Amino acid sequence: MRPASPQSAQLPPQLPPLPADSLAMALTVAGDAIGYVRNGHALNDGFTALWRHYPDLPASTRGAAQDMIYGTLRDYGRGEFLLSRLLQQPLTEPTIDGLLRVALHRLEVRADTAHTVVDQAVEAAARIARGGLKGLVNGVLRNALRQWDSLMAAAELNEEARLRHPKWWITRLRKSAPENWREQLLAANTHPPMSLRINRRRTTLAAATTALQTAGIAYRPLGDFSLILDKPVPVASLPGYAEGLLSVQDWGAQQAAALLDLQDGQRVLDACAAPGGKTAHMLESADLQLMALDADPERAQRVETQLARLGLSASVKAADCRRTQDWWDGRPFERILADVPCSASGVARRHPDIKWLRQADDVAGFATQQAEILDALWPTLAVGGKMLYVTCSIFAEENSLQVARFASRHADCQRLAFADGQLEARWLPGPEHDGFYFALLQKHAAP
Template identity: 75%
Template structure:
C-alpha cells in the first residue's frame, strides 16, 4: 500500500453544474464521501489475499526463521519454541526446514552484528517483531551468501508482504537495498564495535575477558562456530569398532575419541544415525562424556543424579556400572525426557520429577556417589544454544551461583561418609566454577577435594573443535 501523499498546492474546486446532484450536495459531505470511498478502496487492496509462499522457497524459510527469532526476543527459549515454530507448516519439506533452522541459529549467533547494521540503516527500531527478525535474518544471510544477494533481498521482500501490511514491504525493500549499497561500510562498522565483532553482549565479552585473560578471544570465537557432533557408544551392547564400521558403510565419516566416543566429521540429523533407534549409540558431547568416567563408579553403589535431564549422563553411568540409580529433575517434562532416553537404551533407573533440594525426598539412606550437574549460565555450550547469549543478563550469573550453593549444601547431607560427589557445570565463569567450589569447601570441614589423574583438583574444558566448555570438581566426604 502506498504511503500517505504529501499535501500539494491548493487548487480551486471545479464549478458545479446547477441542478446536478453534485451541486445539491454540501461540499463537506462530498469530501466525506470521497474519503470513505478512498478508505474502502484501500481496505479492499489490503484484504486481497496473497497466494501462499511456495513450500520450497527461500521466502518461506526466511519467514519461519524470522518468526523463531521473534519468539526468542520475546523471552522464549529456542528449544521450547522450535516445536511451535514448525506446527503451522505440517507439510514443510526437509530442505526448507533445514534452511530455516540454519538461518535462525546463525542469526542468533550473529545477532549483535545485525544490531550494529540496523542502527546504521534505520533511524528508529521497528515495533513489528517478525519484520525486525526478517531484516536480521536477511542481513545474516547476505553476509553468509554474498553471491546470492539480490535473490535474498527479493525473497525477503516477498516474505514481508505476507508478514505485515501498511508499507512494511516497502520498508523491507528499502532497508535491504540500502544495505547492499552500503555493505562495505556496514561490515566495517560491525567489525569496529566489540559486540558486532565478537557477536556477544558487551557484559558477556567483559566477563570472558576477566575470567580468561589469555584465551578470551578464542573462547568467544569458538562460541560463534557450529558445535561438533559426538557419539557415545553403548558398551553394554556393542563396540566402538563395530559402530564405526557400520557408520562408515552408511557413508558417515568419524574419528575415535578415547575408547567409547566417535566424533562425526560433519553433523547429520539424529534420525539418520544407524544404531541410534535401537540403543547402540547416543549423541553426547565429548566434554559431557567425561562426567560419568570421573565419578569412580563401582558395581552395587547407590547413586543419585540430582539434576538429570535430558538424561545423557544418567544413561552413561548405567552403561558403565551395575548401580542403583535415582535420577531427579525439577521439571516434569524434562524428567520424561530422561525416562525416554533410558527406555531407548533398555536401561533402568528410578526417575522422579522433583527438586533435589527437597528434604522430604530423602528416605534416610545415604548415597555412595552423587552427580551434581547443576543449573548454570550455560556459557560453555552457547554455540549449541545461541539464544542463551541474548536471554541471559549479567546478574543471572550471581543468581545461578546462589542456586548452586543451595543445591550443593542440600546434596552434601545425603552423601555417605567416604562417598564422592562430582560437581559439574557447562559454564566458563569462575563464580559458578572454581570460586563456587572454594566457597563450598570453606563451609564444610568434612569436604576433601580430590585430584584427577593429571594431579589437578579441577578440570576445565574450554570450547574447542572436539567439545564444549565444562567444569568438573570431585569432592569426598571425610
Template identity: 50%
Template sequence: MLLTQTLACETLFAVLGGQNLTEALGTTWRQNPNLTPQQRGAVQDISYGTLRHLGLLEAVLQQLATKPVKEQEVRILLLISLYQLQFTRAGAHAVVDHAVEVASKIGSGKAKGLVNAVLRNFLRQQAELISAAQKNERGRFSHPKWWLTAMKQAYPKQWQQILQANNSHPPMTLRVNCRHTSAEAYLARLNEVGITGRILGPQAIQLDKPQAVDALPDFAAGWVSVQDWGAQAAAYLLDVRDGQRVLDACAAPGGKTGHLLELAELDLLALDADAKRLERVSNNLERLQLSARTACADAAEPASWWDGQLFDRILADVPCSATGVTRRHPDIKWLRRPDDFAELQCQQEKILDQLWSLVASGGKLLYATCSVFPAENQAAVAAFAARHPDAIAEPLQHPAIPADLIRDGQGGQLLPNADHDGFFYALFRKAAA
C-alpha cells in the first residue's frame, strides 16, 4: 500500500497541475514498469476514485484541517487517504500508517503529525463529517460550482441525475460484430465461460462486471469490440449503404469507424490529426479484419487531404469538452474551464463548415459530440443550419438506438445513465442543387 499511495499521489499531483489522467497514469506506468497487476489496479482505483469524489473529499478535509494545507503533495496525500478510508475496503490502520510514512518522504517531509491527526480524527467523526460535507452542493455532487450552475440551467429536471451518473462507475458494453454473429448468440458464448450480461440493442451487450478483453471469446478475431451503447448510435444514424463513399472525419480511436464497416461495404476514409491515435484506428481495423484508407490530417483543412470527390456520408465526431464521458474520465470535471467552450465552438464551427462543402447532393452529415453542454450541441447545430440553408435536418430514428434520446430542435441528446454515456447527434441531408 505504501507504494500505491506514493504513486497515486504523484499521479494526481500531475493531474491537478493540468495534465490529463490518461497521460499521467501512462507516465506512472512507464516509470514503474515492474508493478504487479494488483499494484497497477490499486493506483488506478485510487486515482480515479479520488477525482470522482474530489468535491466531497475536499469538503471533509476543510473541516478537519484548522488551516489550509499549503503543500500540494501533502494535501493530495490526505485526499487519497480519505478516499481509501471512505470508499474502499483497505484496512483503516494500514491506510493511516502508510500515509504517515509517505508524508515523511514528500514535500518538506514535516507533515507526519498533520497527516496522522487528520486521518485519525476522520475515523473518529466519519459519519458526521461526511454528512456535513454533503450539505454543500459542491461536496454532495463533486463538481465545480460553474458546472453545477450550467447543468441546472440546461437541464432543470435532470441535472441531479446527470451529476450522479458522472460520479458512478461506467458500464462495460460490447458491440458484437454482425458480420460474425448476433448479440443473442454471443451472449450465450459469454455465459458458457461464466460471463453474464444483458442485451441492450441488436449489437450491444452490457456486461454485469467489467472483464479483461482477453477473457472475451474471439475478441482477437474481431467478433466483438468494447464500445458504449450511446456511441454505437452514430453508425446507425448515419444510414450507410453498400458502395457509398464515406468520411470518418475525426476517427481515432476507431470504434465508430469499425462499426460503420461492419454495417456495410464502404469506400471509407478515416481521418485524424493525431498520428499516434490514428495508429489505433489501423490496429482496430486489423483486428476486425476490415479495411479503410487512413490519413493523418486536419478535418478543417481539406485542401491538404481531399481528392476532389464528394462524400455520400460524413461522420463529424468533432473535438468537444467530453463532458458526457466524465465518469470514464473524472479529471475532466476539474480540468475543464468555462472559457474552454469558446475555443471548442470555433473548432467545431470551422470543421462543420469545411466538411459540409464535401457532402454530395442528397448526402448526409452526422454531427456528433460526447458533450452534454448545449453550447456545443443544440446551439452549434442551430447556428450551422442558419449558415447553410441547404442543410435539411433529418429525423433521428433507428430501432437500434437508445429510446431515451431527447430530441430537441435539430438534434438529439443522450444523457449519461446506467445504460450509456452522454452524446449528442444531429443529422443533416444536403438539398439537391
C-alpha cells in the first residue's frame, strides 16, 4: 500500500487525477492491494487501508477493484510466470509490479476488452510511476498481447502457473491425497458459493424465502434452515440481515452445530469462537449455557456483535483456551466445539491471500498449536461428553493425523462414527461448500 501522502505532489502538474469511476482507477486500487499482500499483509487489513486511502470511490469502482484483486490472488503463480517471460529482470517498484499482475489477469479473463485494459493500465501507470515506467507498462502489456497464445501455452507447462498454487502446497497435497489432489486444487481456484443460515429464533424458512423472492434474489434450499444463492450479492442487500433474521455462513461450516448433538440445557464451550458464526448457530439450535472464547479481544468483540444482531446471548471471554486457569471455573462441559486455528487451506478460494502468505513450515506450527488446544480442553469435558474437532484445512497433518495422535495419547477418548459410519468427515471444496474436516470425540471414564 502506498503511503497516504497526497500523490499530486509527486505527479507532473499537467496530469489530472484519474476519474473515480474509471477502469484505470480500479486497476490502480487493485494493484495497491496486490502489493500489500505480497509484502506479507492479510487482505482484510489491506481492504481497511485501501478504503481509508480512497474514501470517495464509487461502489462500481470498489466492486471492479475487488473482483480483480480476488481474481489476481487466486491466480497465484500465473502473473509471476508471465512477468518472468515479459521482463528481463524483476521490477523493484511494487506499485507497478502489482498493476501489471492485475492487468495480465484482466487480459486473460476479459480478452474482449484487451485494448481498453492496456490503455487504462498505461493511464494508471502515468500517475503512479516515475521515470520511464509508464512506457515499460505499455511495452510489457502490448508485448503480452502479441505473444498471448504462446504465453498461455507455456504457462500450461509450468505447474505453479497451471494449478495456481505454491509448489509446496501442490507437493503436499499430491502426497496426502493422491486420488483427488488435482481436483482439490482446481476447486480452490473457483469462486466460492454464498450460503445463508435462517435464524429459526426469529423467523421461518418460508418467510425468509418469500423476502428473497420479493427482492429478486434467486436461491435453492440446502437444508431445513439453509439456502444457497444462485450468485453472491452484497450482504447489505439481503432482506432481514440487519434485523438478525439470517446470517451468511458456508454450508460446510453449518455442519458443526448438527454434528455436536446439542440438547437443551447443556453446558457448551466454543473454544475458538470468532467471528461467531458457529457460536450463533449453536444458540439458534438449542437452549444452551454457552461460553465462547477467543484469544484476541477485538475478535471476541466481533462475537458479541454477531450475537447482538441475532438476538442471542452467551458468556463471551477474551482468553486463550489453552490457559484454562484464566477462564474455567472447574465445572465440566457436556459439549465442546474445538474449531481450531489452522492453515485455512480449505477456504483459500474465499481468502486467496492465504496462497501468498502461507509457507510450508506453517502447517507444522498449526499442528503443534492444535495439539496443545486439544490437550488443554480435554480435562474440561465431562465424562460422557463430546468434543467436535473442526478445521477448514485440507492437509492431513492438521486433520486425520492430528486426531489419531490425540486419541493415542488419551486412553479415555473414543472416536465416534458419523451417520455414514465413518470416523471422520472430510468436506472437500466444491460447488456448494468450502473445505472442512470434522471428528467427534467422546470422553469415557478413565480405565
